[in-house]
Amino acid sequence: MGNGESQARDKRAFRKEHANIFEGVIFHYEKANNLQISKELVPAQFKDEAINVVVRLRPLFDHEEDKGEFPVVQCTYSSTSKILPKDNCVIVHKCMSGPDMKPQTAFIEHVAYPFPNGHVFCEDHTTQDVYSNAVLPLIGYTLNNQSKIEQRGTIFMYGQTGTGKTYTITGVVKLLSSDLFQYLLAAQKSERSTYSVKVTCLEMLGDSLYDLNNNHTEVKLLQGSGNVRDINVVGSTEININDADGLWKAYDDAAQLRETHATMINSQSSRSHYIFRISIERDGKKYARLTLIDLAGSERNADSMYHDADRQRESAWINSSLSNLKDVIRTVTLSKSNQQQHVPYRNSKLTQLLRDSFEGSGCKTLIISTLSPISTDTEHTMNTLQVMSLLANGDASLDPVISKTQAGDVFKSTDVGRMKPVAKWTTEECFAWIETVDKGKFAKYAEEFPKSVNGAQMFRFPAARFAQITGDQDVGIAMRKALDQYTEALNKQKQALAEETRSRLKGK
Structure with a gap:
């Protein structure tokens, strides 16, 4: 395996290993810019344009999620940001590590490709x-x-x-x-x-x-x-x-x-x-x-x-x-x-x-x-969008808009990369998880949970208890699955830290 190939594999593995950090940064970015997705579509016009370009983003598949993949691409139609394009655009969140490959130095480049003259179809x-x-x-x-x-x-x-x-x-x-x-x-x-x-x-x-x-x-x-x-x-x-x-x-x-x-x-x-x-x-x-x-x-x-x-x-x-x-x-x-x-x-x-x-x-x-939403395909997705942006905008040279977020700017430096066992969560941390996990999918159910719920209680909740609280069996199953995935990621992190400690001791 060549050095370039090894680096690519390490980069993809790092993204999935620290998915919880990157998903949190992406959620923060979406909320800060009030990104909006609209289903209101206007039929394309072919009277003047010889070549029209449209982009379609496919959804994240269950088998990909089971392998630790997470979505890093989104189609937006409006936002409150003064930087982002006002019209249709596709944003790729390029999840990166620092030179030391530590979660504390992780960051995301948010690359927004404008498509003012073309349709953007979301998942x-x-x-x-x-x-x-x-x-x-x-x-x-x-x-x-x-x-x-x-x-x-x-x-x-x-x-x-x-x-x-x-x-x-x-x-x-x-x-x-x-x-x-x-x-x-x-x-x-x-x-x-x-x-x-x-x-x-x-x-x-x-x-x-x-x-x-x-x-x-x-x-x-x-x-x-x-x-x-x-x-x-x-x-x-x-x-x-x-x-x-x-x-x-x-x-x-x-x-x-x-x-x-x-x-x-x-x-x-x-x-x-x-x-x-x-x-x-x-x-x-x-x-x-x-x-x-x-x-x-x-x-x-x-x-x-x-x-x-x-x-x-x-x-x-x-x-x-x-x-x-x-x-x-x-x-x-x-x-x-x-x-x-x-x-x-x-x-x-x-x-x-x-x-x-x-x-x-x-x-x-x-x-x-067509585009893939997953983190592993980030570079290929960006290459496709660069080509499509060039073809869609002709010689207008509409360059992508790039901004950057350090994980440490979103989380406390002591929290970056350190996952806390669910059983030790405070009430505030329980509600923070409910409101942010899976890009805020369960946020609307936060008010249904007991105001004094803590991590020790939530850790023991079966899917049926989540379903009882939210009033939806499918949501109950999904929340229990998300909590189990967090615990599984925590265990993997513990193993990685233990191996790192052993390696340091051997080196002394």
């Missing part, structure tokens, strides 16, 4: 929210074609392995299937036109392209003889689609054939790009086209170190492919704002294939970027 928003407020406007634009040329809408799923890209796009396709055919049936009746729908399902793995509709047969990309923008997929199969169920089945059947492998993060991670293209004709002429791309998940270099040679080459190709796509999208964005730029389409097969999704009039693109 409470549903796929329906994402579809209605980000995807549906793009579909409406693409299908409302008043010109003589084919209008093209493209949707990318971008993000780290395990952040929910495939989950999101699967839900989007289900919703799209129904809406698309409802729209076309209504249009046929009102316009007396005939519409037809065909789909192509392609997988890009390395520099090879495969037809998922035809036994995974390899196909070729060839440049058209006329316009340099014309790229033909030679040998691909188009399937005629007659209804919503047929569209969903075509997508799902092809998705099942997609290349997957286990990674450090996901036991069934998609290691290829899946391109699902819906072509619509009106009265036998090209009318509209929707292309949905579920990109392969990017992966931390540290995590890919344990793959075999094939998986390492695969990861290198994925990261290179995503980097080339990012460069193309950014350059296209600058070109749309009257800054003539050379667009590096030829740098990858993916960007060659999608060239006509970006060039010419009638092209709109939506990028849905």
Whole structure:
């Protein structure tokens, strides 16, 4: 294991080992800045922007919490802070240790990425929210074609392995299937036109392209003889689609054939790009086209170190492919704002294939970027947000807003890193725990507890007693679990301190 890899592992372990400290600092930061999360969403507009970016944060999973993970990412819409962006932003709480790796010198860098022109979906928003407020406007634009040329809408799923890209796009396709055919049936009746729908399902793995509709047969990309923008997929199969169920089945059947492998993060991670293209004709002429791309998940270099040679080459190709796509999208964005730029389409097969999704009039693109909330993924999440912020804001150079909180500034220096047994808590400490644990999830129940409750009493409370006090069985179970987790963390800290003491004695 290299020194850099060892440091990364130590950093992640330190975060989880001292989660109670970092969660307390994050809670203090939220309360001090009065951070607000709103579900009031305004549908995205695609009239002027050629490329729109939205961000979706997935929730913390139970199995992650069981492993000591905690959330360090939040989507905010307003605050009382004079420093933070006034509009949509994503805040990453980068939990750090001092040079001595002691909890007393722990601190957090709060990095706020502004997205004033894009939607930010928090962990409470549903796929329906994402579809209605980000995807549906793009579909409406693409299908409302008043010109003589084919209008093209493209949707990318971008993000780290395990952040929910495939989950999101699967839900989007289900919703799209129904809406698309409802729209076309209504249009046929009102316009007396005939519409037809065909789909192509392609997988890009390395520099090879495969037809998922035809036994995974390899196909070729060839440049058209006329316009340099014309790229033909030679040998691909188009399937005629007659209804919503047929569209969903075509997508799902092809998705099942997609290349997957286990990674450090996901036991069934998609290691290829899946391109699902819906072509619509009106009265036998090209009318509209929707292309949905579920990109392969990017992966931390540290995590890919344990793959075999094939998986390492695969990861290198994925990261290179995503980097080339990012460069193309950014350059296209600058070109749309009257800054003539050379667009590096030829740098990858993916960007060659999608060239006509970006060039010419009638092209709109939506990028849905998914994020992990957990502390272990902090650096990768920040990298994703840096890319998305750049693409979302074009050349506006909206730098993230960074502030810093020392753990010692929030807690008394004698308390930092020292966990006190629950049985020894004072009444004040009991209520402090109730109001702050799990980011204040149980704070509203504090008034229901006996005013004289102390740690010795609370330590003996079973889940049923917590449920009796709060009036909610699920809350009772959750509070007992949280108290047990605190005790487990306390025992681990005691063991670590004992080992440290033994090491010092040996060194004397």
